[in-house]
Amino acid sequence: MSERSNSIDRRSYLKLSGVAGIGTVGLAGCLEDTGDGDGDGGDDGDGGDGGDGDDNQIVAGTAPGFRPFEMNEDGELVGFDVDHLEAVVDETDYELTSWEEFEFDTLIQALNNGNIDVIAAAMTINDERREQIAFTDPYYSADQSVLVQTGGGFQPSDLDDLAGRTVGAQSGTTGEGIIEDEVEDPDYRSYENYVYAVEELEQGRIEAIVIDQPVAESFEANREVEIAFTFETGEEYGLGVRQDADDLREALNEGIAAVQESGEYEEITRKWFDE
Structure with missing residues (x-):
């Protein structure tokens, strides 16, 4: 199966195939398949932009089928990670322009190839993944x-x-x-x-x-x-970015903290977990 699928506007998701809109592999967290290596995003360390030249524009990658973190409902990408990342980015100077759907175990490769700029897929922070990507502060245990x-x-x-x-x-x-x-x-x-x-x-x-x-x-x-x-x-989940994307990682950390402090994190949690 192809590593990369359709680009999705901020809240709109084109349903592909399968029960949850993804044909293969997904969670909570992923690295075995190889891609074509022709990523179209920037990898200059400050976030990419899918090739349009604006370093403040970022593309997110996720793997639907991991309810309630990311899933397809009636052709729309929804879930805790979707709402949370959008809230986090809103607290920064970055603009989240689109979402990309991948198989879970190809997300890290897609990130490092420049196809996406941030992974939001209930990905567990661990030493093996830290050898390949950088993580933000944890946002979920x-x-x-x-x-x-x-x-x-x-x-x-x-x-x-x-x-x-x-x-x-x-x-x-x-x-x-x-x-x-x-x-x-x-x-x-x-x-x-x-x-x-x-x-x-x-x-x-x-x-x-x-x-x-x-x-x-x-x-x-x-x-x-x-x-x-x-x-x-x-186990703790973090957002994944490229290892040289220090500015983006720091901005996301500030956004995570701001969402926590404002009470919005609690609202998102109640919405998806009825807590």
Whole structure:
């Protein structure tokens, strides 16, 4: 599948394919595919502009299918990350001109190729990603949950119970890493998008999914799945920028702080998480 998809105006999203408007891979956080390397944005360290020459114009990249952070509803890109980034950028001298949709595990490459200027995709801050991109200050904390089929026969209570089981996660995410590092001899299934993984779980083709807690709660409220247990990971999400984009990163950090202080962050959180 192509690494890059259609450009989207600030709030308008052209639905492509699949249940959530994305054909493959998505969360909460992603780096394996290679692109054509002909990025059309600037990489001068101060934010790009998709090639139109204005350093104050930036393009955001995300990976729909990670409810409630980013998803497609009736042809529109919506979610916590969408509202939050737009509020953050409004506090800066930058202008967010458009959104680009990618598979989650190609977002970092798209950023470094100059196709986008900031990643807003519930991406966990970790050392491996820091070797490739820079992160803003954290804007959200999340633990990991294990989803199972509602009323199903498999009810694990800890990670040891997943040993030898058919367990799924989205490629490139924290959930995938936990399965690979913490679960003994799993029958692991990698998915391009958590929506597809949940469908497989509902149909009994896999026994469990490891996924970020707020996303698990959203699926639990809307699908025939339930959270078996949640465990702390100390996981934090950040906005991603190129490593030389110091001005943009500093501006976004100031925007994150301003949105927190103004109370707008709380409003956005209540909207998407009913908190």
